[in-house]
Amino acid sequence: METRTTRVFTNGNSQAIRIPAEFRINTDRVRISRTEAGDLVIHPLPAQRGSALMQTLQALCEVDEAFVAALEADRNDPLPMQEREAM
Template identity: 80%
Template sequence: METLTTRVFNNGNSQAVRIPAEFRLDTDQVSISRNEAGDLIIHPLGAKRGTALMQALQALGEVDAGFVAALEADRESPLPMQEREDLRSTC
């Protein structure tokens, strides 16, 4: 698994992390949580950009209920948790 070091900076009253291009997210929203070990977990939330397209395709009869159900099931299934090296013990 690839590990990179990046920069943390202040953005107004918030703190931000620069995400390198190799880890680019294809969404404009994420959920963030902390696990029992104190690690931050960033989970991309589904982009809503396709909503208008899906509505138009449905109106034209180009997609059926099975296709929409398959897309929704795929979106709701979580990605497997990534294994990460604990870097705190090496500092």
């Protein structure tokens, strides 16, 4: 496992950590937790694609709760792995 030392700084009332380029993540949200040993663990969260569109549709009453629940269930139920022939 690769490790690096980096800076911790204050940003307003929060602490921030500079993430080196080789550890860059492709999301704007993370879940952070602390292990029993006191280590911080950062888990990137998937992007909330389409959330602005869903909010707009809901504001216009174009979708109902059943539609939203069906979309969320579909997102949480991954498709099975496809079997393919080796070439």
